[in-house]
Amino acid sequence: MTSIEDRLQEVLAENARLRDCLELAEARLRAPALDSPEQSQAPAAADDYRSVLDSATDYAIIATDLAGDITLWSEGARLIFGWDATEMLGRSADTLSAPEDRATGQCEHERQRAIVSGRAAMDRWFVRRNGTRFWASGSQVMQQDRASSRTGLIIVLRDLTLQHFVEQSLETSSQVLEENEQRLRASLRAGRMVVWEYDILARQLSPSPELALLLGFPADHRPDLDEIRAGYLPGESERLSETVRAALRRGERFFEHELRYVRPDGAISGLQARGEVFLDADGRPVRVVGVLQDVTDRLLTQDRLRRNEEEMRAITNALPVFIARVDANGIYEYVNENYEVWYGLKAEAMVGRHMREVIGEALYEARLEHFAKAFAGEAVVFDAAQTDPWRGRKQVLETHYIPRRRPDGRAEGFFILAIDVTGRKRAEDDLRLVTHELQHRVKNTLAMVQAIASQTFRQASDVASARTAFEARLAALADVYDSLVHHNWRGAPIHTVVEGALAPHGLGSGRFRIDGPELALGARHTLALSLALHELATNAAKYGALREESGRVDVIWRVDGRSEEARFHFKWQESGGPPVTAPSTFGFGTRMIERTLGGYFDGQAVFSYDTGGVCLKLEAPWPDAARNA
């Protein structure tokens, strides 16, 4: 390109010289006519002139009359056209022109212009003797004598074919350049790109005009560096510099940098800058040339994806579930925090490694069948009893292998979800146990009710009294059950049991003396003691101490000895009642008290009858309360 420009300059300079030369020639031609007294010298001057003309061999100098017939043919004309003067003198100069110029009257037109205006340019094609063409740049000028009469025309031509072609191609090139430039601009606009150049030393940025729109400024605004940087996020300038420096350190001159840009309207753009660094002779960067592209859509999509992934991670980490993802080869791709904790490995130590390495050979072999199904695309669910490798706790993990599928339907690894269902399993077991126990207790209670009913009616003298006694016993039993339920069927403190059993029998009348240490009774003890006290109080009211106003009952207990040797002593002593004798038959009350109390307490319960009143003594082992619960 540069050489063409130089050549053009050369051609133009030549043209200028040509015109100077022409003017000089004209002046010389005119001179003899103006200087009449020197006419004698004219031939000498004419010869002189002739030699000047002939020495200008680069130029064809031709004189014609006003009709265009040749009157002078210079050596230059001979060399350029190939015709001799003898051949050309007297012929029309038009024969030298290209046929189309003759046909269109171009030759005649130029001649007339020269005659009228004194001068006409002749930049067109001419034909040599051998038929070849050349491009000439030249002119013809009017020649006048002293009387200002028009005497003829002088044509000066130069072969500038090469220059012509150069000019033409230059013109074409610049057209192409312009087209290219327009195309480039269209591309830049379409690609939302800006071309820029940064002069490092002058701190001068020269962007293409599209920069304003790209950064969100008005289209005709030309933001300066400070305005541009106002949209950077904190530290962006440093990051950009570091990107460039890092590239240079690697010995590269190309760099790429992505940034988020806050536009003047507050919206966030994503930009990608790619550039090439130019170094000076000493290897110092002096200039950066590059493109800036709007990649907002891509960056925002990336941001959204990242945010989604972060949220997914947060959720999977918050769930009390062990989550992992393996690829088609059984290599971990993702594990959540619970999964990390279970194996005691950080995610980095698992991701990228095979399951066999992470979970251990034995477990891997044990799970192989499940894995094979999952790899084949089948969903797998099973309960795995595993021991927590760190806390040693037995756990039941409800384990799911959920196959992943590629868009074409092929299986591509699977998700592992393991939920700790130990608590649920335990609750299920507990519920089963409780249901069983409940069934057992209901049956036993019914058996007990049935036994009480049967015993009551067996002893009764008439239906009415049997019914009263049965209802009272049932009520006593119901009270005990209430108390047991209240204490979660774990028995009750002995004071509560005693006072509860005697409450319907005038506990507040001051006729009872209740004395003993607080002890925890088991459920069976509670039941037996409550029912026994109910029978004792009922009998005392009917036949014993509680029948008289003066009668009293002492309820006393204590525990002697320690641990395995400990014994429980319980006494019901009536006094102040009517004189008593041992009953002739063992009614239910007496029998039940002795046998059930002794039975439930694994001890001995014995009645004694002295004149003071009925006395019941229970003596039983008391190793600890819990055993009897």
Add this chain to the structure above:
Amino acid sequence: MSASIACTAVLIVEADILVRMEAADTVRDVGLTAHEAADADEALATLTAHPEIGIVLLDSEASGTMDGLALARFVRDRWPPVRLILVCGGLTRPDQLPADVMLARKPYQTQQISALLRDASLAPA
């Protein structure tokens, strides 16, 4: 071998004293002798000490070193002539029962127990 020996003694194996008392009364009401045991261990000791026991009335949920069903199978094996009356509280799978056992439901129905006891005491041993 047409001789039939009427048995006179019954062993009641029942954990609950109250229920056991009632069962014992039922046994006596039929005219038989009642022996009582609270669990399997007591039952085996009583059976060994009283060879005249011809009927065992036992709760399927009896406890001790073996449960009611195991005790029933053991008695059937060790004292083949003894008649077994098993009182079932819950659901009992028939395939777990020893051969030749009579079943009664819990809670006890005095009439049913009495009938079973009479049948058992009169049947040829």
